[in-house]
Amino acid sequence: MSFSQWLRTNSQQYLLADAQQRIGRKNGVTVYGKPRSLKDRFWRYIFVPTYKILPDGLRRSLIHAMPGSHRQAWPKQSARPRPPHPFVRSNGQDRSPKK
Amino acid sequence: MKIVVVGGGAAGLGAAGAALGVDPSAEMVVYTQFEDVAYSPCGIPFVHGKEIESFDRLFLATKEQYQKQGIDVHYTTTVESIDVKRHVIKVAGEGEVRYDKLVLATGWNYRDPNLPGGDLKGIYRVKNIQRAREWDSFLDTVKSAVVVECGLIAVEMVTALVHRGIKVTVVDPGPWPMAEVVDPDIVDPVRAGWAEAGVTTLWGEQVTAFGGDGTLSYVETTAGRVEAQLAIIGTRKVPNSDLARAAGIALGGTGGIVVDARMQTSASDVFAAGDCTEIPHGVSGVPLQGLSGSHAYAQGKTAGINAAGGVREYDPVYVPWAMLAGEWMIGGVSFGETTASAVGMNYVSGVAKGITRARYYPGVKPITVKLLADPGTRCLIGAQIVGGEGVKERADFLAVAVRAGITIDDLATMENVYSPAIGALNEPIQMAALAVQQNMRR
Numbered sequence: 304m305s306f307s308q309w310l311r312t313n314s315q316q317y318l319l320a321d322a323q324q325r326i327g328r329k330n331g332v333t334v335y336g337k338p339r340s341l342k343d344r345f346w347r348y349i350f351v352p353t354y355k356i357l358p359d360g361l362r363r364s365l366i367h368a369m370p371g372s373h374r375q376a377w378p379k380q381s382a383r384p385r386p387p388h389p390f391v392r393s394n395g396q397d398r399s400p401k402k
Numbered sequence: 403m404k405i406v407v408v409g410g411g412a413a414g415l416g417a418a419g420a421a422l423g424v425d426p427s428a429e430m431v432v433y434t435q436f437e438d439v440a441y442s443p444c445g446i447p448f449v450h451g452k453e454i455e456s457f458d459r460l461f462l463a464t465k466e467q468y469q470k471q472g473i474d475v476h477y478t479t480t481v482e483s484i485d486v487k488r489h490v491i492k493v494a495g496e497g498e499v500r501y502d503k504l505v506l507a508t509g510w511n512y513r514d515p516n517l518p519g520g521d522l523k524g525i526y527r528v529k530n531i532q533r534a535r536e537w538d539s540f541l542d543t544v545k546s547a548v549v550v551e552c553g554l555i556a557v558e559m560v561t562a563l564v565h566r567g568i569k570v571t572v573v574d575p576g577p578w579p580m581a582e583v584v585d586p587d588i589v590d591p592v593r594a595g596w597a598e599a600g601v602t603t604l605w606g607e608q609v610t611a612f613g614g615d616g617t618l619s620y621v622e623t624t625a626g627r628v629e630a631q632l633a634i635i636g637t638r639k640v641p642n643s644d645l646a647r648a649a650g651i652a653l654g655g656t657g658g659i660v661v662d663a664r665m666q667t668s669a670s671d672v673f674a675a676g677d678c679t680e681i682p683h684g685v686s687g688v689p690l691q692g693l694s695g696s697h698a699y700a701q702g703k704t705a706g707i708n709a710a711g712g713v714r715e716y717d718p719v720y721v722p723w724a725m726l727a728g729e730w731m732i733g734g735v736s737f738g739e740t741t742a743s744a745v746g747m748n749y750v751s752g753v754a755k756g757i758t759r760a761r762y763y764p765g766v767k768p769i770t771v772k773l774l775a776d777p778g779t780r781c782l783i784g785a786q787i788v789g790g791e792g793v794k795e796r797a798d799f800l801a802v803a804v805r806a807g808i809t810i811d812d813l814a815t816m817e818n819v820y821s822p823a824i825g826a827l828n829e830p831i832q833m834a835a836l837a838v839q840q841n842m843r844r
Contacts, residue, residue, distance in 0.1 A: 304657075311655030315744075319582060322743035327577050330586040334577040334606065355746060362746055363687070371654030371689040373682035375662035378717050380684060383807045384779035 307369050317346035318354065404429040404500065405709050406491060408481045408645065409507030410439030412695045413676025415462075416702025417505040417709065418473045424710035432468075432475045433493060437532050439468065439475055444695055446534045447555060450541060451562030457535055484649035486669040503671050503709035506646055506659060507702055510677035510692060513637040515550060518611040524618030527635045528555050540632070544568050547632035548621040550609045552579045556636020557592075557727050563634075564599045564728075571602040571628050573609050573621070579727070582638070585738045587753070588772060588786040595728035609633075639692035641678045656680040656691035663715040665705035673709050675701035684718040684805055685736055685783050686745050694723060722801035724787075724794040731793035735800045737774055737784030749774040749783060752810075752837025756830030758792045760822035767791050771830040773800075775810040775838050782808055785834075796831060810838045 304312075327334040338344045354362065367373065405421050405428050407414045418430050432439065438461070445460040454460070468475050480494040490498045512527050514520075526537050546569040549556050556572075557579060563570045572579070578586045578593065596603060604625045611622040612633060621628045641658040652660040652668035658680030665673045676698035680689040697719060704716040724733025742749045751774045759766040767790020774784040785800040787793045803813065814836050818829035 305653070307655040308653070308657050318744040318746075319740070322740045323577050323581050326740045326743060327586055330590075332577055332586045357746075359746065359748075366686075366688055369655050370652065370660070371656070371682075372658070372660045372662070372680045373654075373687045373689050375660065377663045377682055378715055380718070381805070381807045383776075383781050384809060 307371070310369070313346055314350065314354070317351050321347070321351045321355075403427075403502045403710070404431070405503045405505065405706075406499065406501040407432040407505045407507060407706075408491070409505075409509055409676070409678070410434030410436060410475060410477075411443075411507060411509050411676060411698060412440065413509070413678075413698040413702035413705070414505070414507035415440040415468075415473075416699040417507060417673070417675055417706030418468075419471065420703035420706035421503075421505075421710035422472055422706075424707050424712040426472070428710055430473050431499070432473055433479050433481050433491075434475065434477055435480050436530060437477055439465075439477075441531050442695065443529050443531070444555065444558075446528050446531065447558035447562040449534070450528075450538055450559065451565040453565075457531055457538075460531060481645060484645060484651075484672075486649050486651065486672055489671060501671075503673065505702075505705045505709055506651075506667070506672065506674040506678060507676045507698075507705075508642040508645055508678040509698075510639040511642050512553075512635050513640045515609065515635065515637055517609060519613055519618075522612050522614050522618045523616060524614070524631055525612060525633045525635065528559060541566055541568070544632045546571070546628075546630050547634060548573055548609070548623075548628050548630040549634045549636050550621075551635075551637045552576065553636040553638060554580065554723075554725055556634055558725065559634050559636070560596065560601060561726065561728050563632075564601065568632070569600065569602075571604065571621075571630070572596075573604045573607050573623050573625075573628070575606065575608050577605050579603075581740070583723075583734065583738065583741065584732065585740050585772065585786055588734075588738070588770065588788045589727075589732065591730050591788055592727040592732060595730060599728065639677060641680070641691050643678050646674065646678065654680045654689050654691075656689055658689070658691035663704075663717070664708045664713075665701055665716060666708065671709075673705035675705040681716070682718045683736070684720045686747065687718075688745065690719060690721065693719060693721060697721075717805070720801045720804045722797040724797045729790070730788055731791060732788045733793040733797040734786040735784055735797050736804050738772070738786045739774065742774055742784060747783065748777055750777050750838055750842045751775075752834050752839070752841050754830045754833030754837055756828055756833055757826045758790060759824060760826055763822045766826075769793070769830050771796065771834040773810065773813070773831070773834040773838050775842070777842055779807075780809040780811060780842070782810060782813065785831075800831070810835050810842070814839050 440462045483492045549572045552574040607625040659674040680691040707714040769789025819825040
């Protein structure tokens with residue numbers, strides 16, 4: 304297994320487990336899972352919190368730096384945001400989304 | 403021109419057919435290690451569950467039809483290696499075979515749980531249709547089964563086994579079914595339906611060994627021993643990219659073959675398509691592997707057209723998906739709350755519960771729609787849906803909405819069909835968008 308595969312496999316597993324714990328708690332689902340090994344502790348208590356505090360731009364740069372299909376030529380995403388809809392409905396009234 | 407395709411699934415046959423559409427004079431050879439090509443493995447659980455009467459119904463075409471089309475399929479034939487410099491593959495029993503263009507469509511395998519007793523009889527990986535025929539008669543002898551991890555096909559197998567009167571225990575390290583893709587509130591009706599149907603679920607637990615004397619008779623788990631004559635392996639899909647790796651073709655972090663929008667790999671004149679590849683996600687850019695049959699088919703067509711000298715580009719994916727889970731349909735697009743949180747995406751969500759037809763019309767069913775939007779751009783970035791019907795159509799529509807950069811404000815003011823027999827006055831997508839708008843103001 305290459306380094307990028309090792310990183311992807313573990314980061315995906317532990318970031319998902321962390322998210323499941325948070326979203327589960329929010330929905331009243333008890334999520335079990337005490338750390339079982341030193342590896343578990345590293346990914347849960349060092350990698351995940353570090354990933355979460357990284358600025359969004361840096362996180363994206365790091366993901367982009369990993370080898371993979373995302374670094375090849377792909378059609379560009381349509382412009383975002385699209386021109387905003389003129390009104391947002393609020394308490395039965397339409398008003399500009401910017402206000 | 404000689405085009406060789408390795409793999410006879412949706413991607414492989416899609417590539418072969420599309421290539422011949424561009425260049426009918428091309429010599430087209432497909433190698434598959436299996437006895438058949440182009441059937442729907444996703445349909446296998448429904449034959450086991452007796453919703454479909456025969457495995458023959460799952461085939462897209464006969465062997466003669468492929469022959470007539472000019473596709474020379476070599477069945478039960480293994481491609482052993484690729485020499486990308488010499489444009490040659492080595493085929494078991496045939497020796498070296500030259501190609502001008504090569505398409506790799508080698509598909510996927512279940513992640514090997516690598517457990518003691520893994521070679522016992524009674525451990526079933528739902529994938530190959532000929533093996534499925536054999537397993538189908540075996541199912542008549544089974545009283546209790548364990549589902550080892552709850553991937554998408556495994557969820558369908560739970561329903562199939564329940565229909566066959568088999569007692570089912572699901573053992574999954576995740577906290578709820580399909581926890582890698584679905585949010586707990588969305589999958590909750592499925593959990594409740596399984597509980598009603600007598601399915602035992604062990605969430606947060608793992609299978610540690612299979613036991614028995616030559617044949618499976620029990621499964622050891624972290625929650626204790628479970629008697630079972632059958633174990634369904636439902637672990638995650640992993641790419642079957644060994645052939646590419648050995649040939650020096652670049653692989654990505656998922657283990658899938660790296661491709662560009664033309665499905666071109668790192669090797670000259672070699673294309674790849676389907677579950678052996680990885681494709682970037684349209685919103686996050688993170689490469690994904692293990693998509694659906696429709697993705698594999700579309701990628702195959704793209705690879706085939708480009709291999710034959712045509713021009714086609716495949717887009718990053720937003721992954722609309724939907725499936726039957728017990729009495730419910732469940733589906734989604736792009737992100738749910740769990741996956742968005744895992745990646746670290748900022749989002750605001752909103753949920754609406756609605757109905758699928760007019761409230762007085764027979765057969766009306768409940769439906770819940772959850773939408774996620776980027777608070778910065780107000781664009782839709784994901785959705786999850788559970789309901790009695792109408793999930794697939796909403797997932798398809800919302801995938802286009804995410805791809806096009808439709809905002810939550812567009813959806814909150816959308817028009818919708820009202821017709822008592824097929825649609826209610828209030829569209830749950832619009833109601834969920836209103837909920838997102840409200841939550842954005844908080």
